[in-house]
Amino acid sequence: MAVRSxxxxxxxxxxxxxxxxxxxxxxxxxxxxFTHWMDEAFRLLGPDGGRLRREWLAEQPSPAYDDVTVAQPLLYAVDHALGRMLLEWGVRPVxxxxxxxxxxxxxxxxxVVDLADGMRVMRERVDLFARTPPGGMLAVSASLDEVAxxxxxxxxxxxxxxxxxLLLAGEREPLRAAARTLHERGSVCREVPARQAFHTPVVEYAVKASLPGWRSVRFHLPSMPLYSAYTQGVLTEEQALDPEFWAGQASATVYFAPTLTALLAAHDCLLVEAGPGNSxxxxxxxxTAVTEGRSEALPLLPDxxxxxxxxxxxxxxxxTALLPTAHLPQEEAS
Structure with missing residues (x-):
């Protein structure tokens, strides 16, 4: 479908x-x-940068690819680099x-944080979360009442x-039992590539242990409206500067659906997914805002x-959709 920007x-x-x-x-x-910001991320990852770059570029990455020690820093780096690419194109998000x-x-x-602080915190926290009990996450097609x-x-x-x-999470055995129950009911569910029970109390110890690192971060007020899927609205100044707020996200439920509702109520816009896939x-x-044409959605990358x-x-x-009048270099347009 053609997208009008x-x-x-x-x-x-x-x-x-x-x-x-x-x-x-x-x-x-x-x-x-994109290349510059990925290289900068790997540089800031220090001794782990070369290993993570090899994991990222490998045709067949190691079995650790979905572990927090690999997936989290790579996702952070890729999301950030794609976002920077858009900003350097001249896109100014609302x-x-x-x-x-x-x-x-x-x-x-x-x-709110600079990349150097962000990567430092990322390096520290992934080691802490890697030591949490083995767990996982389960994507479920069901209502809250059905999984209660x-x-x-x-x-x-x-x-x-x-x-x-919905996403359910927990330690391995309880989560496997929940998956068996869902399959018996005929509910559709699948495992999400994750080895830790993020967004649950299972990782609370790691959250607390990560607080000293968060408290050393230099926080700033956001330069553009930042919606939080933990508060379901625009981040306040107090939240933006609060290290406990940022540390606690790893064990808190993500309310993406109501937060997206709030964003679409405030803006008729083109939603651009700056990250891998198109989930x-x-x-x-x-x-409704998209199906009725008031807003649109566009992934940057294939599904x-x-x-x-x-x-x-x-x-x-x-x-082309974002900057329809922009001139593309000949090697990119070909």
């Missing part, structure tokens, strides 16, 4: 579960801004909304992505890994 653009940034091998890697070495670690990337784009009986010891509501699209685009396209050429083609198409 409205005046207003809002960025959506995905989180854990959106990662896949070579996500956005087709842009590396081809999009100058709002930013991230999902899970995507909110931290959004905060970095909005100037499963939310007992060891299983928690991790995210509300749509009225009938947030698909959620947005089911909204899954489809090759480097597909990455570049998708980004060229997105740039």
């Amino acid at each position: 409205p005046k207003d653009v809002a960025l959506l940034l995905p989180g854990q579960g959106a990662q896949h091998p070579r996500m956005a890697a087709g842009l590396y070495g081809h999009e100058e801004a 709002a930013l909304l991230g999902h899970s670690v995507g909110e931290f990337a959004a905060a970095t784009l909005a100037g 009986g499963l939310l007992r010891a060891g299983v928690y509501l991790a995210a509300v992505n749509a009225p009938r699209q 947030l685009t698909m959620l947005a396209r089911r909204r 899954r890994r489809r090759g480097d050429d597909a990455d570049r083609h998708a980004v060229r198409a997105a740039r």
